[in-house]
Amino acid sequence: MKTSWAVLCLFLISAACSPDSSDRQKATGERRFRTTPPSLLYFKNMRSTQYAVEEQPRSRIELYRLNKYKSVSGHPVLYPVIANNWLADEAYLFLQPNDWEAGFMLPLTVSKDTAWSDAVVQLQPQTPEQQYELGIQLYESLKRGEDWYAVAADSTFAPLFEEGDERTYFLTTVRDYLKLTDND
Numbered sequence: 001m002k003t004s005w006a007v008l009c010l011f012l013i014s015a016a017c018s019p020d021s022s023d024r025q026k027a028t029g030e031r032r033f034r035t036t037p038p039s040l041l042y043f044k045n046m047r048s049t050q051y052a053v054e055e056q057p058r059s060r061i062e063l064y065r066l067n068k069y070k071s072v073s074g075h076p077v078l079y080p081v082i083a084n085n086w087l088a089d090e091a092y093l094f095l096q097p098n099d100w101e102a103g104f105m106l107p108l109t110v111s112k113d114t115a116w117s118d119a120v121v122q123l124q125p126q127t128p129e130q131q132y133e134l135g136i137q138l139y140e141s142l143k144r145g146e147d148w149y150a151v152a153a154d155s156t157f158a159p160l161f162e163e164g165d166e167r168t169y170f171l172t173t174v175r176d177y178l179k180l181t182d183n184d
Contacts, residue, residue, distance in 0.1 A: 030129075032132060032181060032183060033090040033091060033092060033128065033132075033181060034089060034090060034181060034182070035084070035086075035089050035090060035091050035180055035181055035182075036089075036182055039179060039180050039181065039182050040084075040086070040180065042179070042180075043084075043176065043179065043180045047176050047179075047180075048064065050066060050067055050068070050172075050176075051064035051065060051066055051067060051082070052064070052065050052066075052067055056083075059085075060086070060087055061083050061084065061085045061086075062083070062084040062086065063081055063082070063083055063084075063094075064081065064082040064083075064084065065079060065081055065096075066079075066080075066169050066172065066173050068165070068169050069166075069169055071098070072098060073098065073099050073100060073101050074100075074101060075100065075158060075159070075162060076097065076098065076100045076102075076104065076150035076152075076158050076159075076160055077097070077098040077100070077160070077166060078095050078096070078097055078098075078110075078138070078150070078160060078170070079095070079096045079097075079098065080093060080094070080095060080096075080135060080170055080173040080174055080177070081093075081094040081095070081096050081173075082094075082173065082176065082177050082180065084180075091177065091180050091181055092128040092131070092132065093128075093131060093132050093135045093136075093174065093177045094128075094131050094135075095108070095123065095131050095134060095135055095138075097150075100150070100152075100158075102152040102153065102154065102156070102158065103152060103153035104150060104151070104152065104153065105151040105152060105153050105155065106153075107122050107123050107124040107125075107126065108122070108123040108126070109121070109122045109123070109150075109151040110123075110134070110138070110148055110149065110150055110151065110160060111148070111149045111151060111157060112141070112146065112147070112148060112149070113149070114149055114157040120151070121134060121137070135174055135177075136174070138170070138174075139170070139171060139174040139175075142161060142167055142170060142171055143171065147159065147160075147161075148160040148161060
């Protein structure tokens with residue numbers, strides 16, 4: 001009888017001293033960037049094999065780029081990059097322009113048509129929030145089949161996602177990001 005009381009007391013003391021499991025799983029940033037253990041496990045085990053991974057120096061952030069993208073310079077391409085900040089339980093969606101011969105206008109500028117109008121969007125400042133907003137805007141628009149154009153350094157417009165595969169690869173990467181952050 002004394003042994004069972006001693007075991008019960010030890011159990012209650014250990015339960016009182018251990019941290020709450022919900023505290024360990026809280027993310028440090030905004031909801032839209034938060035990853036959860038199940039979503040990260042799914043991404044690492046099932047989807048990450050489709051990506052080339054590189055660790056950013058001194059930050060320990062893992063950058064995932066879809067393997068299927070081919071390196072091109074003849075036309076503009078925006079590569080979506082998933083940045084997994086596993087130390088903070090967050091992931092970000094970055095947009096990386098290719099080395100286009102005409103060069104992208106700085107700051108990065110895209111448009112829904114080939115005229116300077118309200119449809120022109122500039123990535124200024126290039127924060128995770130701004131890149132997320134533009135990436136999601138492109139994703140939703142591409143799902144509807146709409147066209148986008150990149151603005152070159154000389155202020156001319158060139159079609160983005162001209163090839164069907166580039167459009168598909170962009171949509172696939174953003175969909176994987178949304179699943180990783182439980183926003184799908």
